[in-house]
Amino acid sequence: MKKIELLAPAGGVKQFKAAVENGADAIYFGGMNFNARMKADNIKDEDLPQLLAYAHKGGVRVYCTINTLLFDEELEEALNYASFLYSVGVDALIIQDLGLGYLIKKEMPDFELHLSTQATVRDLQGVKVAEKLGYERVVLARENTLAEIEEICKGAKAEIECFVHGALCICYSGQCQLSRNMGGRSGNRGLCAQPCRLEYEDDKGNLSHILSPKDLCLIDHLGEYIEAGVASLKIEGRMKSPEYVAVVTKIYRKYIDQYYEKGYYTVSPEDREALNQIYNRGGFTEGYLNGDPGDKLMAFDVPKHQGILIGQVQGVKKGSSLVDIQCENIELGDGIEIHNQKAISGNVLSYVKAIAPNIYRVGDIKGPVSISDKVYRTSSKKQLKEARASFERATRKSLVEARFTFKKGEAPLCQLKLLENNYLRNEVEFEFKGDFIVEEALNKALDRDELLNKLNKTGDSPFAFASLELELEADAFAPMSKINEFRRTALSALEEKAFPSEKRELKKYKVKPCEDHIYNDIEGVDNIGEIGEGAVAGPGLNVCNHYSAKQLYQLGCIKVCQGKELLGAEDMPLMELKHSVDSKYIVDRKGIKYNILTGDINFLVKAKE
Numbered sequence: 001m002k003k004i005e006l007l008a009p010a011g012g013v014k015q016f017k018a019a020v021e022n023g024a025d026a027i028y029f030g031g032m033n034f035n036a037r038m039k040a041d042n043i044k045d046e047d048l049p050q051l052l053a054y055a056h057k058g059g060v061r062v063y064c065t066i067n068t069l070l071f072d073e074e075l076e077e078a079l080n081y082a083s084f085l086y087s088v089g090v091d092a093l094i095i096q097d098l099g100l101g102y103l104i105k106k107e108m109p110d111f112e113l114h115l116s117t118q119a120t121v122r123d124l125q126g127v128k129v130a131e132k133l134g135y136e137r138v139v140l141a142r143e144n145t146l147a148e149i150e151e152i153c154k155g156a157k158a159e160i161e162c163f164v165h166g167a168l169c170i171c172y173s174g175q176c177q178l179s180r181n182m183g184g185r186s187g188n189r190g191l192c193a194q195p196c197r198l199e200y201e202d203d204k205g206n207l208s209h210i211l212s213p214k215d216l217c218l219i220d221h222l223g224e225y226i227e228a229g230v231a232s233l234k235i236e237g238r239m240k241s242p243e244y245v246a247v248v249t250k251i252y253r254k255y256i257d258q259y260y261e262k263g264y265y266t267v268s269p270e271d272r273e274a275l276n277q278i279y280n281r282g283g284f285t286e287g288y289l290n291g292d293p294g295d296k297l298m299a300f301d302v303p304k305h306q307g308i309l310i311g312q313v314q315g316v317k318k319g320s321s322l323v324d325i326q327c328e329n330i331e332l333g334d335g336i337e338i339h340n341q342k343a344i345s346g347n348v349l350s351y352v353k354a355i356a357p358n359i360y361r362v363g364d365i366k367g368p369v370s371i372s373d374k375v376y377r378t379s380s381k382k383q384l385k386e387a388r389a390s391f392e393r394a395t396r397k398s399l400v401e402a403r404f405t406f407k408k409g410e411a412p413l414c415q416l417k418l419l420e421n422n423y424l425r426n427e428v429e430f431e432f433k434g435d436f437i438v439e440e441a442l443n444k445a446l447d448r449d450e451l452l453n454k455l456n457k458t459g460d461s462p463f464a465f466a467s468l469e470l471e472l473e474a475d476a477f478a479p480m481s482k483i484n485e486f487r488r489t490a491l492s493a494l495e496e497k498a499f500p501s502e503k504r505e506l507k508k509y510k511v512k513p514c515e516d517h518i519y520n521d522i523e524g525v526d527n528i529g530e531i532g533e534g535a536v537a538g539p540g541l542n543v544c545n546h547y548s549a550k551q552l553y554q555l556g557c558i559k560v561c562q563g564k565e566l567l568g569a570e571d572m573p574l575m576e577l578k579h580s581v582d583s584k585y586i587v588d589r590k591g592i593k594y595n596i597l598t599g600d601i602n603f604l605v606k607a608k609e
Contacts, residue, residue, distance in 0.1 A: 027062050061091040069563065076511040103547060119174055137160070163236055255271075282301060295582070336375055336378060340374075398418060400465055402465050518549050534557075541561075593606075
């Protein structure tokens with residue numbers, strides 16, 4: 001069984017390095033255009049070649065997201081951006097738009113494509129359609145249960161990727177129009193304003209964050225996903241900090257490795273606390289692992305990071321910003337929030353003094369505070385410092401098994417085996433002979449321990465020895481300067497063989513107009529798994545350009561309807577949900593009412609005035 005891939009997010013250069021140094025097998029990032037997280041820092045074109053070399057030499061694959069929907073006039077620019085990514089050595093693209101996918105497969109047929117979760121693939125039939133279109137991997141909808149995932153993996157030829165940690169959308173990804181409807185910022189175009197995190201009034205008059213889920217955490221279920229046949233476990237978080245990427249990646253790496261080593265693992269209390277400390281919305285959820293979890297999915301009270309409950313207010317010093325807190329431990333530089341019925345107060349602590357056992361006087365606290373208010377630590381200075389230290393220096397290397405042979409009267413021999421990693425996929429074996437002859441010692445012969453110590457140094461090379469064997473004939477001698485140069489040259493030759501520097505040709509493409517018709521109808525099949533001979537492709541398939549229509553016609557559709565991005569709110573559901581919302585309708589802060597239609601799939605629709 002091929003070892004499962006741990007896929008980490010990179011919203012910028014520091015996040016990229018944090019992912020590599022903390023054990024990711026692969027990284028996904030967005031460029032400056034056409035990605036679903038346009039508000040992230042993202043990675044500039046000029047930084048990419050160096051980052052790719054750094055990742056690849058550490059055994060890490062790199063995927064770029066071009067996962068927004070595209071209009072006809074944008075296809076040429078997007079295709080040429082894909083051409084740039086292909087030329088510099090990006091390993092795969094994560095695509096939502098079927099038209100762009102068609103053009104990339106036509107012009108760069110060996111460029112690996114992954115179908116984004118934004119394409120809303122939720123069954124084996126949908127994966128089969130993706131396979132027909134040439135996608136090597138499918139990122140499943142977050143709403144799939146473990147049982148469904150296992151069934152899909154058994155029947156799929158394409159690799160299956162699943163989210164295991166991070167933010168959840170309440171709506172099927174790719175099927176949300178609420179942000180575009182409210183303020184013209186489309187999630188399918190990379191500009192989601194996250195209206196699901198706002199407060200709404202339900203049909204009972206209660207105010208809550210009724211559309212805001214907790215973050216996903218499946219740290220206890222990695223073995224089940226491995227045994228199900230999943231190819232890649234994905235951490236969400238291209239909008240998150242580098243420290244978040246470091247902490248979460250390191251912990252998931254630890255328990256994936258433990259499962260492969262032992263067949264089981266137990267998550268430590270310290271690691272659970274670390275995951276909660278770095279980011280949680282009122283705790284975690286296991287999502288749809290076993291079906292809709294109901295209210296356990298939701299973060300009704302806190303739509304943002306809540307931190308960890310550490311204690312309560314013991315006293316308030318009148319006329320100042322000093323507050324006494326009863327808790328086990330708190331440090332200067334920690335971030336805290338104090339919650340009461342009026343407001344949430346807090347700050348990064350600029351003053352901390354222990355005044356009694358488990359009682360700390362802290363400041364500068366801004367806002368109303370009362371005795372017995374709950375105190376949450378929203379950031380740990382110690383945790384953030386340790387996380388930053390993990391990626392401040394580039395230290396990750398690919399592992400090599402080495403055997404050195406020194407025999408009198410012969411040139412020294414170095415046999416190297418670069419072990420399989422996620423980038424190379426196969427072991428690389430290499431043999432190198434020195435350019436000098438090992439002599440018989442006239443005075444002091446080579447000392448075995450000293451020689452092993454010298455040979456074991458890999459310096460600035462991208463390699464570290466997983467094992468090192470030495471065959472040393474008695475009374476053999478060679479100058480240590482020559483031996484050091486021999487080792488350096490062998491590693492350099494291995495690097496050139498394993499990571500050749502040549503790049504693919506950068507081509508410029510013109511995209512010709514496509515005449516395949518898109519109809520103005522608003523009814524048809526919205527699940528890509530139901531596409532086939534005689535089907536009508538509905539708005540939920542998100543057709544925004546004529547090449548997307550071309551793909552669907554080639555699959556046998558008799559009619560292709562315009563996607564939701566081209567429709568108004570009165571013509572379509574604004575959300576498509578697996579979760580059952582406990583209200584017949586909700587009302588936003590502007591007084592606009594949205595009805596909730598229930599069924600096998602639930603819909604949020606704008607109420608007619």
